Amino acid sequence: QKEVEQNSGPLSVPEGAIASLNCTYSDRGSQSFFWYRQYSGKSPELIMFIYSNGDKEDGRFTAQLNKASQYVSLLIRDSQPSDSATYLCASNSGNTPLVFGKGTRLSVIA
Amino acid sequence: DTEVTQTPKHLVMGMTNKKSLKCEQHMGHRAMYWYKQKAKKPPELMFVYSYEKLSINESVPSRFSPECPNSSLLNLHLHALQPEDSALYLCASSQKAMSGASVLEYFGPGTRLLVL
Numbered sequence: 001q002k003e004v005e006q007n008s009g010p011l012s013v014p015e016g017a018i019a020s021l022n023c024t025y026s027d028r029g030s031q032s033f034f035w036y037r038q039y040s041g042k043s044p045e046l047i048m049f050i051y052s053n054g055d056k057e058d059g060r061f062t063a064q065l066n067k068a069s070q071y072v073s074l075l076i077r078d079s080q081p082s083d084s085a086t087y088l089c090a091s092n093s094g095n096t097p098l099v100f101g102k103g104t105r106l107s108v109i110a
Numbered sequence: 111d112t113e114v115t116q117t118p119k120h121l122v123m124g125m126t127n128k129k130s131l132k133c134e135q136h137m138g139h140r141a142m143y144w145y146k147q148k149a150k151k152p153p154e155l156m157f158v159y160s161y162e163k164l165s166i167n168e169s170v171p172s173r174f175s176p177e178c179p180n181s182s183l184l185n186l187h188l189h190a191l192q193p194e195d196s197a198l199y200l201c202a203s204s205q206k207a208m209s210g211a212s213v214l215e216y217f218g219p220g221t222r223l224l225v226l
Binding site: 015032034036042043044045046049090092094095097098100102103 | 143216
């Protein structure tokens with residue numbers, strides 16, 4: 001059974017702080033990892049993807065992948081109230097369908 | 111441009127009705143997906159079309175019938191639904207990332223369905 005695990009939260013951080021969202025996966029064959037942001041009542045929006053060990057940065061977002069530990073994380077620097085959303089971690093192996101975690105709800109407090 | 115469009119945005123239907131959800135993308139993606147999402151749950155895969163052929167059916171009840179008329183369009187025909195089928199129905203499409211095996215899936219805005 002391929003599983004992606006996330007803490008459901010809520011994770012509360014003050015405005016301006018770094019939010020750290022974590023995800024583990026069970027399938028060692030997973031090749032690619034994705035972070036989607038989903039605002040309440042809206043559809044998921046792809047914000048980051050990573051497939052190599054290490055860090056990948058895009059603006060205020062940094063995705064981190066450690067395949068040995070089967071661990072993926074998303075760091076959000078200078079968190080803003082507009083970052084408050086549910087963050088879905090997902091993985092796949094090449095062309096296989098995405099396996100989603102249950103999502104972590106982030107609340108950034110002004 | 112990573113736009114996937116879906117119509118209608120909202121749909122209310124009775125259990126005896128027949129309705130269709132529509133999805134369109136013009137990104138040249140050759141894989142298209144239907145997902146169902148209940149509140150506070152992740153998206154749940156229903157169907158995958160690859161090159162206009164149904165490649166994955168996740169044991170979805172026959173009251174949901176997908177159709178892919180061409181590479182840009184995806185429909186989901188609904189008939190005799192149950193109240194528990196009320197959910198957000200998401201369409202997605204995917205490409206291959208330039209540098210490897212990553213398949214980037216982009217979601218449409220969804221259709222919020224209420225079955226009475």
